[in-house]
Amino acid sequence: MSPPSAMDIEIKAVTDTSAVAVPDPLTINGIPAWREKVAKMPTGVAPECSSDMWKSPACYTKPKAKRFEHFLSQEAKSRKASTLKSAAGYLKNPGIISLGGGLPSAEYFPIEHLEMKVPTAPGFTPEETQTSGSILHAGKHDIKEGKSLPGNFSELWSSYWIPPNFSASSLSTPSTYAWDTALRLFTERGDYIMMEEYTFASAAETAFPLGLKALAIPIDAEGIVPEGMDELLSNWDVQARGARKPHVLYTIPTGQNPTGATQSAERRREVYKVAQKHDVYIVEDEPYYFLQMQPYAGEGAAVPPPPATHDDFIKSLVPSYLSLDVDGRVCRLESFSKVVSPGSRVGWIVASEQIIERFVRNFEVSSQHPSGISQIALYKLLDEHWGHTGYLDWLISIRMSYTNRRDALLHACEKHLPRDIAHWVAPAAGMFHWIEVDWRKHPGVAAGKTLEQIEEEIFQSAIEQNVLLSRGSWFKADKSATMEKMFFRATYASASFDRIDDAIARFAASLREQFRL
Template sequence: MRSVIRTGALRDGPPSTTTAPAYSGIKNIPRTYTTAQPHHSSLNSSPAFHSKAADCSPESLATLANHAEAEPPSVALPVRHGERITIADIKERRAKAGRLVAPTAAYSDADMFKGPTTGKPKAKRWDHHLTHESTLRHPCKLKQAAKHLNNPGLISLGGGLPCPEYFPISSLTLHVPAPPDFSEAATLAPGGGETLTIGKYDTTLPPPSAGDALHHPEYDLSIALNYGQGNGSAQMTRFVTEHIELLGAPPYADWGVCLTIGSTGALEQILRMLCDGPGRGDCVLTEEFSFSTALETAVPLEVTTVGVRMDSEGLVPEAMDEILSQWDSVAAPGSGGKLAGKRKPHVLYTVPSGQNPTGATQSAARRQAIYAVAQRHDVLIIEDEPYYYLQMQAPGTAPPSTVDEFLKGLVPTYLTLDVDGRVIRMDSFSKVVVPGSRMGWITASAQLVERFTRHAEMANQGPNGFSQVILHKLLDERWGHEGYFGWLMNLRMEYTKRRDVMAAACEEFLPKEVVSWAPPQAGMFQWLKVNHTIHPHASDKTILDIEEEIFNNCIARGVLVARGSWFRAEQDVAPSGLYLRATFAAATPENMREAIRRLGAAIRESFQLYGV
């Protein structure tokens, strides 16, 4: 059994211990976190260190007493098979676990924080899908040595971590919205909003009141701004692990998380982990129209993207099945096509909610059907969900009044269907907090998370400390899960309003004889289909020519939209339709209306619909 305790890389100062009960694994073994004393502490003053047993502080003993007889753990712990974990469950779990003490560069993983997975099967193994590059990855030698830091009284001259004394920022103060009114107007009004302060040594200060471990800061600048682990801090790992449980944990036991520097970078890491273009002729399935930057990430890796037909619910499972079933003949070495000699795709990249660029959202049944096709053909699924929480309010329905209602109203993630562990979900804070955080996370089987993390150690060393500590302060410590979901509910209503402004403008200004569309149920994008077949020059101009003409007319009239052809998964195949993408994320309502008016005029000009 692997050691459950691996503290930080290379931190100086004698570690002391505190204990938190475990919430994972078959057995309920108490897990021990270690901490380092403030760096001026004297030597050899730390309490004895127990690698598996609890320490003997009154608090720990009390905690243990609650659990000593608890077999199976589900008696004492908030696990309910077939039910979602609730925010109340998480609160109870945290109260029982006590304060999280995770010092500089402390190792952590989801297993330290998640609920019991008793009775759940393990994920399948994916060794046959890994690239040679990925199999050549080994843990950092310097980070491995960090295990010795558990020894009480040990002084580290091991790693070149600067002393926090030399960090030129002694505190950070944030001004943030105060729930329930999250609006900018309320926050910026005199006396509005709240201020939160993060100090350099907050975790070493005495608790605000004796015994109030829960309101004792668990993260500070001295930890966040030093080197950390490639998979992120324990503090944010706990938050995203619990967040995934609230959303619905996978039905297998050994799932994990790894913080990322955003989904753009995470996708490149995943592609390098699973797809070998030059060596193995690997391909990736995507929606026939897909996020252009994702497609552009595959190109230099010589990974061929193969587009799957879409309908109003996005990717069509039957089309995916057909491509995979017929692969051997299509890609036969002698077939002469662009897929000649290519390996049958074993990876699907999909944006299931508010798909970029089409805005399509896969229903629960659609996701189940696509998952079944993936199972049939041994395909791993990269579930890219930046817009997951931008699922709109259905017209005429009342907004959710509770977090529970909100969560139940969301289309289930692929994770909740994933009996095999074949899904890698990418979450991001970019669209729902700030893009500049460059932070998100993946959720996947422990095997894939481990391989991904090994690469993160070299590619980026995990997300930056400012984002980790600022988002932790706001989302975890101040708002908590409930407040953060409140923020997301608020955002959903804002985007619903924006979507509706654009839909109304389209109704008012676009020529329906040429343009057709359906307002999206999620995301940031309105997809517009232009009927090129009735263009005056349909017979002598290509679709791309007409698209360019419309685009240029748009620019001349002062509106920028994205050309549909930029998003085509197979750039070398002639397009069959003409599309435009317009975002309702950025412009003010009045600008959006004016922009769509200009777009309508530009299309009319191209189609010579004067005076209509």
């Protein structure tokens, strides 16, 4: 099959379609009324369900995505529907008695109900939760009442980032496992995959045992450099590389791990056009998407106020690759790990129908689905208790909290770090701060020490000062690449404000000791 041709992202109408009735897209405020119209969640033991059950009519007016059989691996093409999972479709028949499944009776589950205390919007602080929080109750048989999560997920992505074409979604365990599955869907042993030159270490370490190699794409303060990506692909030499031209790009576009870089809307459009030109499939891993912060105003300046309305908040978010995807060449990995709880182990995937169907075939015989206990806990919190408006209130709240944490770390860096050797760009999203250290000013250079040796000495010196930062070399996509610059990654996600200041002061002391300042 020949690759899809490139398309201009900005599509303009050329005919008068005013007489054509097109349903309005689903909005947050329109969700309650829409739910009253759709079919109720099927009940019973392990009922068959689909995200299509909750989609608004506007979804079905969109064009179908292009098909990408030529991207699929032999493993992906070989997978068939699970025989036993397919049989679950019969459970929707009224009055049917199932002796076909292997699930134990609920009477043998030793948990009758679960209770948890959670914040009540807008009182999200631990202190407010103690005094005004609500206790949510989940019973063993609640599923019989149609309580589940897929509808909530479908509404989320339909309302926050609207794909230009008809898409589907699937529950998954969080992003690392979803990424592992994507690799099995799209690659063969010996292939190269494209990654930011510094990337999430676990994402690279997931790929390498599968016989894959990383093609490191140059990055700057805004993430991927499209011209660099285009140059590498345009000059790809199959014989010299010993592998076919890469066709999968893994990117963390927002609050990138480890660099903290966030790709602007224009940068994403440029990268997408390069992907079209070279027929590349984009896997956007977005655990930090909703941790986009207020602009950094500098020490002593007031933090910009939060978005005044939910619409203002949604409009402030950088467009996702999914919302720019006119071909169906984007798979978005989402997770609750960074915005609710990492221990929930619940995420979801959004992609074209064809690609989601291949994911499902894999999940049926591997992870199967996220923990049912986690799902019911999230359902009780997000749907029954907060609803979409409460969840948006929560996202705005943690935006401001992370803004304050980010600012505290930046203030500490400005206060303590020696500016003649330490440099940084304020992160606009995520959890990470990327500090460049001018290693060439280290006295060890004159003695012939390498960057790697000096990095190790600085790292060990920091440990002796009782502070831990991550070494930049840990995040190299291409482990064989020669580093020209030295970096350390700091996170402001969990330490208290005073400990953030203390930690940076300790790191500064180790730098001064190492550089003899």
